[in-house]
Amino acid sequence: MTTHPGTTASVTCSALGFGWPDGTPVFDGLQTSFGPGRTGLIGLNGSGKSTLLKLIAGELTPTSGSVRTQGEVGYLPQNITLDTGRRVDDVLGIAATRAALHAIEAGDTAEEHFTAVGDDWDVEERATATLGSLGLGHIGLDRTVGEISGGESVLLRLAALLLARPEVLLLDEPTNNLDLYARRRLHQAVAAWSGVLIVVSHDRELLDLADQIADLRAGTITWYGGNFTDYEEALAAQQEAAERTVRAAESDVRRQKRDLADAQMKLARRKRYGQKMNESKREPKIVMGLRKQQAEVSAGKHRGLHEERLAGAKDRLDEALEAVRDDDEIRIDLPHTAVPAGRTVLTLRDATLRHGARVEGGFDVHGPERVALLGRNGAGKTTLLRTLAGELDPVEGEASAQVPLRFLPQRLDVLEDTLSVAGNVARFAPTATNNQIRARLAHFLFRGARADQNAGTLSGGERFRATLATLMLAEPAPQLLMLDEPTNNLDMASVRKLTSALDSYRGALLVASHDVPFLRSIGITRWMLLDGGLHETDPDAEDLLT
Structure with missing residues (x-):
């Protein structure tokens, strides 16, 4: 991971490859980049969404290619486990600054305290304001993690990231196990975000705050402008067009099969006619042999042409079918x-x-x-x-x-x-x-x-x-x-x-x-x-x- 101060924040994946130790591949040559704005990263379970966030966050190392980030990265993983004995200010990353600030306020003018505070004299006010914006205003900075709920601990970890002011924010299923109240607070925080944000989620309301959708499928990302509702509309139009292409390709395959069958019938008739002529010996043997040889060459070319056309039609059908997604629905009478x-x-x-x-x-x-x-x-x-x-x-x-x-x-x-x-x-x-x-x-x-x-x-x-x-x-x-x-x-x-x-x-x-x-x-x-x-x-x- 590299940081380039003063430049526009971004994430770039170049020929990115990654596989698990047991040999299971996840990415092979992934090329993509994420710029400013809110990106909803979606895909089927197991498609590699969480793995990609971990690669960007530096928690996993690519097996090939690279991930480059411009700007500091903040990462909220899907499963958060916090030490119940830790204090809130420690989770927020401001415990040392607060301690130095309190020492100065008590009259201790040691140089190390001023160094610890730096320019962050309003750290407590900022922390309290950030907690309040996430509905955690009732949590004191001196309380411990064991005194708050699981949902509140997720928001607390997000508050720590917001306080750190990263240019790139990665959120992996942040609303899992959050109640309706906490979800809406998180939605507000995401709506106010101005840097690079990549969020993996199945929360439709959260995805409708996205500026663009990145659809991860079979190790490749397809981009769609707009939020999740816009994505669904665009995908529906694509699928309708893909299904029309499939119907046309199926029709072409049927036509080519008929043409090949017709051609084979005509060739069979010619062969039977040649056999009759040979049996009746109406023409000299050398002439009949020449005719038979010419007919066989012509028949081979004719059959080859139709078989080639049929193979081409089947290839076009396979290509068209690949563009149609498997969106089978459960339909059962109960x-x-x-x-x-x-x-x-x-x-x-x-x-x-x-x-x-x-x-x-x-x-x-x-x-x-x-x-x-x-x-x-x-x-x-x-x-x-x-x-x-x-x-x-x-x-x-x-x-x-x-x-x-x-x-x-x-x-x-x-x-x-x-x-x-x-x-x-x-x-x-x-x-x-x-x-x-x-x-x-x-x-x-x-x-x-x-x-x-x-x-x-x-x-x-x-x-x-x-x-x-x-x-x-x-x-x-x-x-x-x-x-x-x-x-x-x-x-x-x-x-x-x-x-x-x-x-x-x-x-x-x-x-x-x-x-x-x-x-x-x-x-x-x-x-x-x-x-x-x-x-x-x-x-x-x-x-x-x-």
């Missing part, structure tokens, strides 16, 4: 999950939950309602779902479901890692035949040998899809489905697959999530806020930020 509109499927009465959450009065879910559960990190959303699922007993009150239910937890520990995908479904649907299971799994995009993969070998997105299939295909069919932060760590393609699967589900749905665009996409009918009690809310309400 009639047994249907619930009549008036039926009560879930009841909660004057419940006190573990860890102190309290639900006064009653809360019922009727028919195929789709209910979103919002609340700050630590408010008790997961505890509430686990109580409703019967995994925890309420301390007081009543919590019960009147229909078959299934619960998809954040940790995705429903699957047996040593069993195949089909084997896991069979555990939950014991009366289904192997053929029935495989037919149903095909609708969840586990076709053929993919259904035989062991659960322990699946990628994050595949594991989520297999877990969803296992629960939705269970016996008896679930008429209440509860999901806890289902979009965490899913790429955008996997989120679309989840949305399409839920479109097929006819039962009641209760979803705890901070991802408001996702919640809107699945047709939420009621928004509930868990904040001491449980009450209806508006996800756009300004008071959710306070």
Whole structure:
């Protein structure tokens, strides 16, 4: 990594190559650059987004080529672990400066204190202002990390980066595990950023703040101007054009096949005619031999021309197919999950939950309602779902479901890692035949040998899809489905697959999530806020930020 003071900040990857020690390649000759502005770096799970950020940050070393940066780099990794004993000012990187400042204020005029402070006499005011801008104004500089929540520790690490004023800021899934309040604070910080910013995220609202989208696919980056919504529109237009090209190429292949078949028929007729002439000996033998030789040469050229044309048409079809993305959607009919509109499927009465959450009065879910559960990190959303699922007993009150239910937890520990995908479904649907299971799994995009993969070998997105299939295909069919932060760590393609699967589900749905665009996409009918009690809310309400 090199720094060039006084120049425009940028990141340049030149013939960048990287592979893991086991030989798995990630990049081979990647050429790209990032300039000023906010870039949303997107791609499928496993495409190398986090690896690229680590290469830019200097945490990984290229196996070939280079990464050059102009400007200081600040990096917020996806998984942050902070020592719970560290003080807030230490995490912010200002502990030494503060100590020197306080010593001077106490009358100690030693030269080392003035050297430590330098020109940063307002360091405490800047730190407090930065914390306040991220909704952390209530956190004192002398508190320890162990006294704040996990979401607050992510924002604290971001505050440290903002205080350091890097010219290049790298954010890897910064909104993972952040509640709605913290997400919006982070969104505001990103919107105000003026340097080079590269953010890897599946948070649609965050990606809609981007100035450009970098789509990482098969080791290559394709650039799109505008935010994520603009990218989707451009991609849809591209895919429509690509599909038209595929249809034209398929038509050409069919035409070339017909032409080749016609040519072969004509040649066969000529051959039969020549054989008849030879048998009847109507012409001298030398003449017939010459005719046969000429016919064979002509036939070979004719056949070769049509075969060449057919091969060319097939090549054009293959090229056209490569431009069409595999965006298979999950489409399955689940009639047994249907619930009549008036039926009560879930009841909660004057419940006190573990860890102190309290639900006064009653809360019922009727028919195929789709209910979103919002609340700050630590408010008790997961505890509430686990109580409703019967995994925890309420301390007081009543919590019960009147229909078959299934619960998809954040940790995705429903699957047996040593069993195949089909084997896991069979555990939950014991009366289904192997053929029935495989037919149903095909609708969840586990076709053929993919259904035989062991659960322990699946990628994050595949594991989520297999877990969803296992629960939705269970016996008896679930008429209440509860999901806890289902979009965490899913790429955008996997989120679309989840949305399409839920479109097929006819039962009641209760979803705890901070991802408001996702919640809107699945047709939420009621928004509930868990904040001491449980009450209806508006996800756009300004008071959710306070």
